[in-house]
Every structure is written in structure tokens, then in C-alpha cells.
Amino acid sequence: MWFQMVSMVLDVVAGLMAGTCLLRFLMQWQRISFHQPLGRFVFAMTDWLVLPLRKVIPAWTQWDLSSWVAAWLIKLLQFLLLWLLAGGQGALGLLPLVSLVGLAQLVVSALSALVLVLAIMSWVNPGSPMYALTARLCDPFLRPFQRVVPLIGGIDLSPWVLLLLLQILGMLLSGLQMSWMH
Template identity: 35%
Template sequence: MNNSLGMAAIYVVQTLGGLYVLVALLRFLLQTARADFYNPISQFVVRATQPLLAPLRRVIPGFGGLDLASLVLTLLVQMLVLAIIFLLAIGSLPNILQLLVWSMVAVVALLTKVFFFALIISVILSWVAPGSRNPAALLVHQLCEPLLTPIRRILPNLGGLDLSPIFGFIALRLVDMLVVAELAKATGMPPGLTLAL
């Protein structure tokens, strides 16, 4: 029974903590992509992160158009989630440096997942609802543009056929294989930890 309660507690922490990490990361990404601030989804992200972000902004300034405070918030929440999971699972904490490195790996893994699913949604919407003015569709498009624009500059013009999402998927998969997986292995990150968050 105790084991079942522990597993249930870990599941709740992973789910709720992972959702908040996602929202905090979206705050960083949406500001980086200069997404529409008045979009209802953007408004939700701002309201959900503002209470924790406001104090951080007093001590962490932005740099070069990047909202570093929201990135730090993402890392801090990820560290807290990992710390609680370790306490529940084995009753002790890894050292703080290891926790920080594992949190950074988990955030990069989440970043690749966000772009991966945003690209999938964007491609599907371009087939079934091209030019949609739905707030979610517009936000997905704005989120994908920073990833796809550099690829479009390199690719030759193929007469209206946009192959940039294919190369975007390839780039994301390479980052996942060569950066995330190798960093997780090199830092001794427990298997499956990035997948759980």
C-alpha cells in the first residue's frame, strides 16, 4: 500500500510539476518568438507564470531580447520537481550540481518535444485548415517560425512546396539523439527521467 501511495504521489508531482514547467518554458518561447501577447493562450501563460516570475525579474534582467527570468523559472521549477521525485522515490537528494545539470537536460528535452509537436500541429493545420485565424493555430505558427525561417533561407524555392518542416523534424531528432541523449548518458541521469517530465 505504501509503495502504491508513493507511486501515486510521484505521478501527481510529475504531472502537475511537468505541466507547470511546460507553461514556464512556453512563456520563454512565446516571448522569444514575439508571439501575440493578446492571444488568449498567451494570456493564460502570462497569468499562470506571473506570480513566480515577477520576483525573479527584479534580480534577473533580460539579455538581447531573451527573457532570462522565465528561463531561470523553468529551470528552478524543474529542479524542484526532480528533487521531490527523488525524495519520494529513494528518500534522498542528489547533489545540487547534479540536480541542476539533470534539470537542464530535462528542459532541453522538453524544448525539443514542444517544437516537435508544434511542427506536427502546424503541418496538419496547413492541410486541413490553411490560413486559419484560430488563436491556437496562430500561436503554433508563431512558435514554429523561429525554427523554420532559417531553414527556409537555406532551402531553394520549390514553387510553393514548403519542405522546411521535414528538415525541422530532422534537426530536432538530431538534437534529441546527439545532445539530449548524450548529455543524459554523460551525466549519469537515470533512464527515462527526461521522458517522464
């Protein structure tokens, strides 16, 4: 039972830290200002890791690869600690791949939560600044679906289609990760 508790705490802490690194990437990619409370939070949470990585990993076009690498390193540390706590059972060489799948799962979960928040806010408070920020963050992922999924009665169902596909992807990633860990 203690392993499950430690695992949960590590998952929450690593998810928050790696997720914040991914949010930093997304905000920079979408050119969202960091001169607001969320931006200051993202910098405070990630500067300690992203800034040193930037000295070694250059940006690729407009993409900040150091934020991605920081997120992956956090997930790698999480799985390494879990591996050590489990007594070193399993192949150590698979940890980089398992952590990459863990990062992909985090992306799927975070994007699902973001799209769900956008959908709820569109009904509750579409005029709020938080709705505008969430819409800008979700836009590159929703736009392809909005081109294909027609409005039905004036309602945009593309967020629900994206959520369905993200859930399927999450299941596939979970199955893949479980097969590698056993």
C-alpha cells in the same frame, strides 16, 4: 510501480508549468500579444513565479531570462522530489545538471509538438488564427531550414527536417540524462 506513477504525474505537472514559462519567453521574444486567450492563460500560469524572479534577474536584450530560470527551477524541483522519493540515491550535486538536461528535453518535445501542429494545420486550416499564431512561434526555428531545404512540388519539407533533427537531439539528451542518473 507507485514511483513510476508519481514520476509520471510530476513530469506532466512540471512539463505543463515549465513549458508555459518557455511559451511566455517565446511569445515575448516574437512580440506576440498576450491580449488573447492563450496569452491570458500563460500569464495566469506563470506570473506567480516569473514576476518575483524579474526583480532579481534582469532581461537580457529582448530576452526574458526570468522565464527561463522559472522553467529551470520547476524542473529542478521535479528532479529533487524524484530524488527524495527514490530515497536520496545518486549524487545530489548532479541535480542542477540533470534538470538542465530535462529542460532541454522539454524544449525539444515542445518544439517538436509545435512544428507538428503547424504542419498538420497547414494542410487542414491554414487560414485560422491558431495557424498564424503557431507559424509565428515556429518561424525563428524553421527559417534557417527554409533557406536550405528547397520546396519540392510546392511543398515545404523544412518542418520535417527540423522534426528529424529534434528527434535525434532528444535521443542524445535522453542518453546523456540516463548516464548521469546511473
